[in-house]
Amino acid sequence: MTTSLPTAAYVHVPFCGRRCGYCNFTLVTGRDDLVEAYLDALELELAQQLGEPRMVETLFLGGGTPSYLSGPQMQRLQVILGKWLPLEPGGEYSCEANPLDCTAEQLDLLRDSGVNRISLGGQSLSDRKLQVLERDHRSDDLVAAVHRCRERFPAVSLDLIFAAPGECLDEWRSDITRALDLPIQHVSAYGLTVERGSAFYGRVQKDELTEVDEDTQLEMYRATQAAAASKGFEQYEVSNYALPGHRCRHNETYWLGQPWWAVGPGAASFLPETLIAETQASQAGCSSSAYGAHLPAMHRRVNHRSTTTYIRRMHSGR
Secondary structure, eight states: OOOSOOOEEEEEEOEESOOOTTOOSSOEESOGGGHHHHHHHHHHHHHHHHSSOOOEEEEEEEESOGGGSOHHHHHHHHHHHHHHSOEEEEEEEEEEEOGGGOOHHHHHHHHHTTOOEEEEEEEOSOHHHHHHTTOSOOHHHHHHHHHHHHHHOSEEEEEEEESOTTOOHHHHHHHHHHHHTSSOSEEEEEEOOOOTTSHHHHHHHTTSSOOOOHHHHHHHHHHHHHHHHHTTOEEOSSSEEEOTTOOOHHHHHHHTTOOBEEESTTOEEEEEHHHHHHHTOOOTTOEEEEOOTTSTTEEEEEOOSOHHHHHHHHHTTO
C-alpha cells in the first residue's frame, strides 16, 4: 500500500444511446441536451478536486459510453483532460467504446487524442445472446469494430458476459472461443448478475426471466479459464485475462489498493486524507468513509449517481 500522490484517474461519462436490460450503471439516455452542462461540471470538479494539473500514468474513460459523444463533444472532453490530467510518456490511456460507435472518424479522433487502449463493450458474439441482452449491435458489427480498433490502437480489450438467460455451457464455449480468435490482447468475462435497478431484476421477480443456475455458471467460469489459457492469455484478476504485457495497468491500481482520482457522476475516488484536505475537495452529497486501522489515511469517496444532481451541485459550487 502506498499513500503517495495518485498516478491514475478515472473519468465517468454517463451518456448512452440506450440502457440494456442488465444495466444498473450510472448513466442517462435520451439526454443529449445535458452533455455541455456535464462537460462544464466536469471541468469545475477537476479544478476543485485536483487544485492544479496532475500528471498521471493511467487514464480511464468509462461510462456509460464515452464513445457516444459527438466529435465536437469528444474534442472538448479531450481538451479538458489534456489540461488537468496530462498523461505521462508511456502512459496507458483507455477508453470504453460501443461497437456501433467505432466509426473510422471517432476512432481516429480518439487515437489522435492519445488514447492507446480501447475497451469494447461487445458482451457476446452470439446474435441470440445479444438480442436477449438488449444490445444494439450484432456479432458482425462487433467483429468489424474489433478489426477497425486493431488497425489504430496497440491494445484492444473485449468485454464479454456469460450466463445470459437461456445460455448453455456449449453456447458459452463457442462464444469465448470465437472471441479469443479475434485480434485482441485482453478480455474481461463477467458472469451476469441481475442487480436491483435493472430491467432484468423486475423481469426475474415476475418469472419472465430465469437466471442460469450456479453450477452451470461455475462450469462457464472454468471453461473461460481453460479457453483463455489455451490461447496464451493469463488470468490476472477474477474476471480479466491478458496476453503477456497487456494487463490493464489502470485496473491493477484498484486491485493493488493504490490511490486514484475519479470525477463525474457516480465516480469513486480513493485518496489520502492529507491530499483531500490539501485540495479542499470535500463535496456535499459525496459519501466519505475512513478505511480500517491498516489504512488510516485513505478515504473512498463517491459522487452522487444522478447526472442531473451532479451537474446542479457542481454548478452551485457544492
